[in-house]
Amino acid sequence: MLRFAKTLAVALMFVSAAVSVSAQSFGTPRATPILTVDSDRMFVESAFGMRVTQDIEAEQSVLLAENRKIEAELEAEEKRLTELRADMEPGEFRAVADAFDERVQGIRVQQDGKARAIxxxxxxxxxxxxxxxxxxxxxxxxxxxxxxxxxxxxxxxxSNAIDITDRAIERLDAALGDGRDLLENP
Structure with a gap:
């Protein structure tokens, strides 16, 4: 009789474990007082986060292209000033060079401001x-x-069982989409 009770207890344990695994595999939420989430991944992998990343990368690309154009223009102007130096008085050249340096510093401040805004x-x-x-x-x-x-x-x-990052991303995508509605209706 004791042997039968032990066998029954082991069998019930296996059935209970199978039901638990089965419930988890079908996505049935199980009660747990503590959950975890990877907030960086939740943002980056959500439709909202992907849209923001795409928008920011586009803005950064525009700024980078603008910076390259400005840099090429300034290098050409610097080369022209260097060539004019031989034909100018030192005081006159110093004034032109100082004005150029001041303009370069102003452009740098302006472009840094654009990068900060992004x-x-x-x-x-x-x-x-x-x-x-x-x-x-x-x-x-x-x-x-x-x-x-x-x-x-x-x-x-x-345990990975308490991580709800994937579930959160699915829910956030359904609720927020790419977030453009939040921008239009603050």
Whole structure:
């Protein structure tokens, strides 16, 4: 009789494990008080994040092309000034050279400002994404009966079963799309 009870207990353990694995493989959320998410991956792999990355790369490409054009123009002007130097008085050349240097510094400040504006746009878009993501992530937590959502990078060791990054990306794509609606309707 004891042998039968042990066999039954082992069989029930296997059935319970099979049901648990089966439920997990079909995407049934299981209750866990703690969930993790990789927020960088969530942003970068979402439609919103991909659109922002594409927009920023396009702006950076335009700025880079503009910088190359300006650089070529300034190099040509510098070469012309160097050639004129022999025919100019030292004081006259110094004034022209100083004006050129001042213009170059002004252009550098202007172009650096454009680069900072692009970086600020990226940061603002990222902040907008995470603000819009909060209700979606809160709903996922509620559905999974979780109490806390932790950044995956801050966890030393965890089970992949508590990582909801892929699920969050799917939900965010469905809720936010590429985020253009948020820009049009602030």
């Amino acid at each position: 970086a600020e746009t990226r940061d603002d878009q990222r902040a907008l994404f995470f603000q819009a993501a909060q209700p979606v992530l809160t709903e996922l937590m509620r559905e999974m009966r979780a109490e806390i959502l932790i950044e995956r990078r801050t966890v030393l060791i965890s």
